[in-house]
Amino acid sequence: MAKTTTKIAIPCRRPCRRRFLADSAAGLSGIALAALLSDAEHLAADDEPHIRPDIDPLNPFVPRAPHFDPQVKNVVVVHCSGAISHVDTFDYKPELVRHDGQPLPGNEKLVSFQGDNGNLVRPLWKFRPRGESGKMVSDLVPNIGDMSDSICYLHSLTTKSNTHGPAENLMTTGFALLIGNLISADRSEPTRRK
Numbered sequence: 001m002a003k004t005t006t007k008i009a010i011p012c013r014r015p016c017r018r019r020f021l022a023d024s025a026a027g028l029s030g031i032a033l034a035a036l037l038s039d040a041e042h043l044a045a046d047d048e049p050h051i052r053p054d055i056d057p058l059n060p061f062v063p064r065a066p067h068f069d070p071q072v073k074n075v076v077v078v079h080c081s082g083a084i085s086h087v088d089t090f091d092y093k094p095e096l097v098r099h100d101g102q103p104l105p106g107n108e109k110l111v112s113f114q115g116d117n118g119n120l121v122r123p124l125w126k127f128r129p130r131g132e133s134g135k136m137v138s139d140l141v142p143n144i145g146d147m148s149d150s151i152c153y154l155h156s157l158t159t160k161s162n163t164h165g166p167a168e169n170l171m172t173t174g175f176a177l178l179i180g181n182l183i184s185a186d187r188s189e190p191t192r193r194k
Helices: 017-039 094-098 164-173
Strands: 127-130 135-138 181-183 190-192
Touching: none
Parallel strands: none
Antiparallel strands: 127 135, 181 190
16 A cells, blocks of 8 residues: 655745745735726725724724724623533534544544543534524523524634643633743744743
8 A cells, every 4th residue: 555645735934936926916916906996986085084993103002983883782701611512502513413433534543632532422412493593502501592592602713722721721812822832923833942
């Protein structure tokens, strides 16, 4: 059996032809779009108010008025370290049911800080569509599920960490935390702490 290798694309650290072409293509498409919008008279006139706020360079963090009147008056963020799993409450993943009892595809030999990974497990509670929106919420929290139309669910948070501690630190502070490592400024590769 022939040995196969997988190449991982690494961004150029110094100027290179690929990076130059990619950056040039993005810049030229923006110029072309501006020209097309201008020809079609879809750009705002210079005397119209613009959406970007005027920022004082000497005091850039001073509070400014929002672009639009806010509809939401309060936001409550509940973060409970070690709390109940999202895949057992609000984050419906039908593929977990299909792959129940099987190893994570592509990562059968992955070892984490806790040791070898176990097999995938389907949610322990049944999910049902709730409210007018039909948001899938498990039977574990039926009363909260009934209020689904009044709750904002964020399912767009991602991280590359498979360990809760560093992932929670990144989510709550914005800084990556790697035990024994520091992330370089461009976040392209860890550098060993001396």
